[in-house]
Amino acid sequence: MSRSGHSGHFGFAGTHTARPRVFMPILYSGLKASTMVVMKIRYVNGAKIRNTTNTDFAGFATHVYDAAVPTGELWIEDYLKPEKDLILHMAETEKRYERRSFAFIRARLQKEALARGNPPPFVKKRERRGSLTIVSVDGAVVRAHLDPYFFLGGHDLVYSYIPKNEIWIDARNYPKDNRFTVIHELHERALMARGMDYASAHDYAIAEERHHRRKQGVARFTNG
Secondary structure: OOOOOOOOOOOEOOOOOOOOOOOOOOOOOOOOHHHOOOOEEEEEOHHHHHOOOOOOOOOEEOOOOOOOOOOOEEEEEHHHHHHHHHHHHHHHHHHHOOOOOHHHHHHHHHHHHOOOOOOOOOEEEEEEEOOEEEEEEOHHHHHHHOOOOOOOEEEOOOEOOOOOOEEEEEOOOOHHHHHHHHHHHHHHHHHHHOOOOHHHHHHHHHHHHHHHHHHOOOOOOOOO
16 A cells, blocks of 8 residues: 555556655755754564554554654564665655645655666566456565555555556565455455545555454454
């Protein structure tokens, strides 16, 4: 689940994200010393967090976004460690332009962070699910070439770079955790297809996801 939309070469269907982002101060070497804020980077198992304290956790967070993150720390999902430079660029850009709209920030990152040219092959697997296709993709390629905010998964009613009737799932995430991302995206998309707005559909999808995490015995939620 990614974060907010905007128009552009690889545009988005709305002005929202699958999982809302926040502004995170960190140390970024490209800034002047007077603007730097040092934070401790901790790599975490995102699946465990989604099964305990925050089912909406995706990609990275600070205390501002997730109260479980100690003040002064930046948590990054461990499977994103090879993409640390991109994550730090994103987090610092959010902080630097925290008074600007998310559309502005995303456009800025597309200009600064996305690789030029066509992406290399990134589709790993396709699976039909009724009228939809579940597509397993290399999320690192998607983040580098299409959308730096692509985390966990997304679908065509939110992201215009995703073809019609497709749901994309990041193959770099933990395989056992991805089954719940599929449930989330299917539920969210079904509600939006019936006319529900994204924010409401996302909330219902989180509830559905939590239900299935409990039902399959992997969840130990600390917040109900």
